[in-house]
Amino acid sequence: MTAAADRRGVHVDDCDERGDALPVDDRDDWLTEVFRACADRVLAYLLHRTDRETAQDVLQEVFVTAHRKAAEVPNPPIGWLLGTARRLLANTNRSTRRRNELTLRLAARRAPDEDDSAAVAAVERGLAQLSDKDREVLTLSAWYGLSGEEAAVALDCTVSAYNVRLHRARHRLADRLRADGFGTLRTAELTHD
Structure with a gap:
């Protein structure tokens, strides 16, 4: 009985009949041979479980893993490759x-009303007018939720220096917001500590 051939003419059953013929010392050549012999079977396995794009991505990860762990890949490699594909696909599905x-959680949060949208736009414009250093100080606190100590470490300065920089950056942003017609915002509302 003749073994089935893939679209390149490689017999897909060769993947199971390799024995110990491939030396692990030359990983690039070994991986090329294993890929030619087994890629279609691994891809078929993945296509039965996911869409084509995800299957292609996982297939690449399988062979990157095989290259990295060449010494651990048994001969014949097909069982190991399919097991690796199954685990990588599970990881991809969990991430997705x-x-x-x-x-969904973010979408469930309250959508900003028109007043909020105008304020958000004003803050974005105000931030864009600030220096990179001022923006960084403000965003470390407001967007990333870092404490004064954590932000000081991130900026490689003392906590006191960070607090001064934050105070000044808040005031510069407040000045820009007042110029944009949002004079009622307090500087402490611009970021949280």
């Missing part, structure tokens, strides 16, 4: 699920 759950 987490990203989707985060998107």
Whole structure:
């Protein structure tokens, strides 16, 4: 009985019949041979479980992992490759699920009303007018939620120096917001400590 051939003419059953013929010392040549012999079977396995784009991405990860762990890959490699594909696909699916759950949680938050939108736009314009250093000080506190101690470490300065920089940056942003018609905002509302 003749073994099935893939679109390149490589017999896909060769993947199971390799034995110990491939030396691990020459990983690039070894990986090329294993890829030619097994890639279509691994891709078919993945296509039964996910969409084509994800299957292609996971297939690449499988062979990157095989190259990195060449000494651990048994001969024949197909079982190891399929097991690696299964685990990598599970990791991809978990990541996708987490990203989707985060998107849903963020979407469930209250959408800004028109007043909020105008204030957000004013803050964005005000931040754009500040220096890079002022923007960094403000965003470390407001967007990333760093404490004064953590932000000082990130900026490689003392806590006192950070607090002074934050105070000055808040005032510069408040000046820009007042010039933009948002004079009622207090500087402490611009970031949290």
